[in-house]
Amino acid sequence: LEKAWTIALTIPHIDDVRFESASVLAQVYTEKQNQLHLAKPILLKGIELSQQAPYWHCRLLFQLAQLHSAEKDWMAAMNIMGMGADYALSVRSEYTRLLFMLSRGMIGLISKNIPCVHDAMTQAGHLIETFLGSPLHKEYLKVFFLVLQVCHYLMAGQ
Structure with missing residues (x-):
């Protein structure tokens, strides 16, 4: 998965592979390995790159907010939800x-x-x-x- 994420970052026009690998890799780091510190940068990079892919952008935002909630960082989670609401408004969803x-x-x-x-x-x-x-x-x-x-x-x- 780490290799898929790294390769997907360099190849244009494979957004689904790029964002799916980011999401699954972050999930593995979070749920299987309990290494939230490794999941955050991947999700942040995915969120940064997914501005033009509303489904993935929102999915990654929800995933990052879930990670912050797991850490009981409530303010960060609520801020992410606010960002998501603003983004959804901008894409008319x-x-x-x-x-x-x-x-x-x-x-x-x-x-x-x-x-x-x-x-x-x-x-x-x-x-x-x-x-x-x-x-x-x-x-x-x-x-x-x-x-x-x-x-x-x-x-x-x-």
Whole structure:
């Protein structure tokens, strides 16, 4: 995998190979070898190179945020989610934007960052109501939102 990643960096027009190798290699470093310090630079490089490949860019952002969450670096994870939401907006993917926003709210709940949770939930709630995408996607977003809302209320003692 390391060799595939290194070779893929030098060959143009093989984005899927490049980003898949980055993702899988980072996953191996993280889950199998517990070497998060080796996974981060690979993900960061993949994110840097994937600006023109929305699927891969978002996938690698989620993966990096997951890595930060595993380290309990909540602020870094929430910042990555914010970057993802901004990127999804720039490529006009409202569904993905909402997934990033709700994920940011979820990380806020886990880290007990109530202002972040409130901001994410307020903003996402309005956007979900006006969401014009697939009705099935809208239902998925509503369920995600409602689960977070219930958790938020339970944590607040309401």
